[in-house]
Amino acid sequence: MLNILHLDDALVAIDKPPGLLVHRTQLDAHEEEAALQKLRDQLGRPVWPVHRLDKGTSGVLLFALDADTASAVGQSFERGEPSKRYLALVRGWPAEDTGAIDHPLARDPEQPSTGQPMLEALTHWxxxxxxxxxxxxxxxxxxxxxxxMELRPETGRRHQIRRHLKHMAHPIVGDATHGKGPLNRAVAAHLGVQRxxxxxxxxxxxxxxxxxxxVMSAPPGxxxxxxxxxxxELQSITRSTSPEA
Incomplete structure (x- = not known):
């Protein structure tokens, strides 16, 4: 059963576990489970995703309960109106305590950047x-x-946080695409957790x-x-994002 964070007549938010797709895709054709289908079956009604999380990312994921709401909220995301806050474990120590990564990103991270339109992208950290x-x-x-690190992206480019932290030379631990393979494997063996x-x-x-x-929040697992x-620091974050906080 998915953990439901919020439910009303128009919207439902879940705490997506790591490793679960938002919806089925040919890019992961071997994966049979996805959040959309699981939530639809759990509620017994159709649901519409209004934004995305990468398969490996956990946390707050929002769905609409009708097509009109999905369109309205989706347009709000396109305008950059929602506020998002993320937590990441990264390699190395940033030289400063706060900052911003203002670095344009190619539209499709799966393709070479050369020849692609570069889109404005801003992440506060x-x-x-x-x-x-x-x-x-x-x-x-x-x-x-x-x-x-705490990350607050102002734009919503695909893999924005992962690509920006790589650009900053502090890749996310466990990022197979934008991180460091030897470090990822060593940390997974050390912690007994691969994610x-x-x-x-x-x-x-x-x-x-x-x-x-x-406001919808999900404490780290x-x-x-x-x-x-x-x-x-994690205990403080968990207390501040727990349902009774």
Whole structure:
């Protein structure tokens, strides 16, 4: 059963687990399960996705319960009106505590950038914690450095956060496309968990029916609490995003 974060007559939000597609696609033809079909069966009615999360990303995922609502909310996302907040574990320590990545991105990350239109893309970031683990992922160093980061994308380009953090030289741990394979494998073996360490923590929108502010949040899953050296920050985040907060 999917964890439902919000449900009304027009919208439903779930806490998508990592590794689950939003909907079936030929790019992952071997995957038989997807959030859209699971939620449809769970509610016993059709649902329409209004935005996307990558397969490996966990957290807040919003659906509409009718086509008109889907169109209205989808247009709101295209205009960049919703506010999104993500959590990521990245390689290395950022030199500053806060900053912004203002770096255009090619429309299709699956294709070479040359010849593609470059689209404006802006992501604000904040370093929440820095940790050093007794884990050698490079023969030159006996330890490895990691950071817990909060990301607030202002635009919604495909793989924007993943591509921007790669551009920043702090790729997300577990990112098979934009990260570092040896580091990803070493961390997965060290933690006993293999995943993309990116979580959609919060989504804020204007409800299409009454115009009121709607805030949906999902605390990071239990595997995050096993990350060495950043438990205090994670506990604070979990408390602030729990349903009773």
């Amino acid at each position: 904040r370093c929440l914690a820095r940790a050093e683990w007794s884990l050698a992922t490079d023969a030159r160093f006996p330890t490895s450095r990691f950071a817990l 993309l360490w990116l979580h959609a923590l919060e989504l804020r929108i204007r409800h299409p029916g009454n115009g009121e502010a709607l 239990p595997e995050w609490s096993g990350l060495p050296g950043i438990q205090t």
